[in-house]
Amino acid sequence: MPRTFTLGSRASKLAQIQTLIVRDALQTAHPDDEFNLSFMTTGGDKNQAEALYLLGGKSLWTEELEEALLKGDIDIIVHSLKDVPTVLPEGCEIGAIMQRENPCDSLVVKKGLPYKSLEELPDGSIVGTSSVRRVAQLRRAFPTLVFADVRGNLNTRLAKLDRPDGEYAAIVLARAGLVRLDMEERITSDISPPTLYHAVGQGALGIEIRSDDIEVKGLLASLSHRETELRCRAERACLRVLEGGCSVPVGVASHVASGSVLSLTGTVTSLTGNPHVVHTLSAQVLTFEDAEGLGADVGHALIENGAKAVLEEVSLSREAKVKRDENKAAETGRQATTAGSVDARPIISGSHIDSFLNPKIELSPMFMVCRSELRKDFPGAWPME
Numbered sequence: 001m002p003r004t005f006t007l008g009s010r011a012s013k014l015a016q017i018q019t020l021i022v023r024d025a026l027q028t029a030h031p032d033d034e035f036n037l038s039f040m041t042t043g044g045d046k047n048q049a050e051a052l053y054l055l056g057g058k059s060l061w062t063e064e065l066e067e068a069l070l071k072g073d074i075d076i077i078v079h080s081l082k083d084v085p086t087v088l089p090e091g092c093e094i095g096a097i098m099q100r101e102n103p104c105d106s107l108v109v110k111k112g113l114p115y116k117s118l119e120e121l122p123d124g125s126i127v128g129t130s131s132v133r134r135v136a137q138l139r140r141a142f143p144t145l146v147f148a149d150v151r152g153n154l155n156t157r158l159a160k161l162d163r164p165d166g167e168y169a170a171i172v173l174a175r176a177g178l179v180r181l182d183m184e185e186r187i188t189s190d191i192s193p194p195t196l197y198h199a200v201g202q203g204a205l206g207i208e209i210r211s212d213d214i215e216v217k218g219l220l221a222s223l224s225h226r227e228t229e230l231r232c233r234a235e236r237a238c239l240r241v242l243e244g245g246c247s248v249p250v251g252v253a254s255h256v257a258s259g260s261v262l263s264l265t266g267t268v269t270s271l272t273g274n275p276h277v278v279h280t281l282s283a284q285v286l287t288f289e290d291a292e293g294l295g296a297d298v299g300h301a302l303i304e305n306g307a308k309a310v311l312e313e314v315s316l317s318r319e320a321k322v323k324r325d326e327n328k329a330a331e332t333g334r335q336a337t338t339a340g341s342v343d344a345r346p347i348i349s350g351s352h353i354d355s356f357l358n359p360k361i362e363l364s365p366m367f368m369v370c371r372s373e374l375r376k377d378f379p380g381a382w383p384m385e
């Protein structure tokens with residue numbers, strides 16, 4: 001008798017392609033079993049503009065899928081690992097992490113423009129990015145460029161970039177997403193460490209399952225890629241320490257040498273670009289727990305070496321943001337946490353942020369509401385990408 005399992009993911013094109021990658025790998029490893037697919041439009045998909053916020057304490061991207069998983073409607077969730085909070089709800093866990101694509105970020109220059117890198121862009125050029133991690137590090141490296149928010153799925157972002165009357169000269173995206181969508185030829189150049197440290201888990205697929213599902217655990221055993229899993233477990237453990245309840249501009253780079261020597265560099269960067277704290281540790285790791293221990297050590301070392309001030313700055317700014325949303329909500333009668341995320345007021349006062357503000361374009365809320373503050377029973381971290 002063939003067994004039947006259902007894989008679920010978000011309905012975006014990238015999520016569907018990633019789910020097919022996992023389905024094909026499972027089907028090859030288990031030719032006698034059946035694998036169904038279920039794609040769900042999540043709260044985050046329905047409202048891109050509000051995706052960084054909480055709606056009634058929910059994680060917009062993952063909660064509906066996790067509910068379906070816990071109910072038994074689906075057996076496996078396929079995620080971009082970088083979008084998965086570092087603390088999962090009770091009863092859910094990461095069952096496998098598959099071999100990673102190149103995790104770096106890439107520059108995509110507008111069609112018709114001659115520039116090949118951020119270095120070549122003229123002063124004042126507007127570069128679209130979707131994350132505070134990228135903005136913080138790129139502002140530091142390229143203070144004469146203007147970084148602005150660009151949202152939507154990959155195709156929407158590329159369409160905004162290429163619009164003849166569009167403001168963006170270039171956008172920055174994860175290389176892995178472009179590769180999986182077969183749009184590698186749009187990549188103008190890669191932006192690698194030490195200029196830009198990538199997001200925790202970037203480029204890897206994370207497979208979430210019910211913690212008590214022994215059968216699915218067995219099923220996934222052949223999919224897990226040990227080196228990727230060691231690196232990503234360390235990266236996630238580092239982020240878990242740094243979050244301490246809220247999201248911060250964290251970048252990482254990692255590698256495994258001689259099979260078991262894991263190196264992890266973590267960075268925490270102020271949204272002004274300075275301070276930028278970097279710390280690297282290497283150690284032999286035999287188990288995933290060892291890798292997580294190394295990751296947590298990097299997180300603590302960053303805090304001791306100056307990241308604390310950055311975390312405090314982020315937390316102060318976040319409180320200000322929450323307050324403004326509450327005021328706005330009181331004015332408009334909208335719920336505080338669903339207030340629009342396009343907010344053109346500067347988060348940090350002072351000249352350093354002014355060049356980020358261009359009234360013509362959408363600006364991101366620079367900081368996110370902490371999930372843990374709104375949902376004390378769930379100290380999960382909010383992914384910031």
Ligand SMILES: NCc1[nH]cc(CCC(=O)O)c1CC(=O)O
Pocket residue numbers: 080081082083130172173174175176177178201202203204205385
């Ligand atoms: N949050 C969006 C997201 N989630 C995963 C990817 C790309 C694929 C990956 O990093 O695994 C992207 C797009 C991007 O950041 O450019």
